[in-house]
Amino acid sequence: MADPQTYPARVDLPGTLGAALLRALRGQCPRCGEARLFRKWLKPVDRCPQCAQDWSAQQADDFPAYIGIFVVGHLLAPVVIAMIGSYGMSAWLTLAIILPVAVAMLLAMLQPVKGGVIAFLWWFGIGGFVQERRAEDINKP
Numbered sequence: 001m002a003d004p005q006t007y008p009a010r011v012d013l014p015g016t017l018g019a020a021l022l023r024a025l026r027g028q029c030p031r032c033g034e035a036r037l038f039r040k041w042l043k044p045v046d047r048c049p050q051c052a053q054d055w056s057a058q059q060a061d062d063f064p065a066y067i068g069i070f071v072v073g074h075l076l077a078p079v080v081i082a083m084i085g086s087y088g089m090s091a092w093l094t095l096a097i098i099l100p101v102a103v104a105m106l107l108a109m110l111q112p113v114k115g116g117v118i119a120f121l122w123w124f125g126i127g128g129f130v131q132e133r134r135a136e137d138i139n140k141p
């Protein structure tokens with residue numbers, strides 16, 4: 001397997017953090033954007049088959065779940081308040097409706113969010129990653 005440091009010119013590195021995040025949110029390798037980042041639902045590939053980036057070094061841990069809970073909570077809190085406050089629904093009925101919706105939203109966003117966290121860690125060289133930039137971006141002010 002090729003060492004990612006040996007072939008920097010062959011890889012189309014993202015120019016910005018936003019570009020790296022966008023690739024990862026789509027489930028693609030944030031470094032090259034040409035191969036899948038995940039081999040299972042939340043399990044990243046050990047090494048990118050296209051650019052040989054070692055993704056086993058990622059340490060996203062529980063952070064994607066925290067982000068998911070934060071986002072889903074903030075999206076559904078006004079809905080819960082409206083259901084109980086404005087429509088006068090009982091707390092049990094509200095819970096029966098909101099709980100499956102919240103679980104479905106969280107499960108749907110977990111993989112893209114984990115990809116985003118991995119892209120963030122890689123972009124800033126956090127943990128086991130080495131920070132990389134395109135040659136044309138290195139000398140920018």
Ligand SMILES: [Zn+2]
Pocket residue numbers: 029030031032033034035048049050051052053
């Ligand atoms: Zn790659």
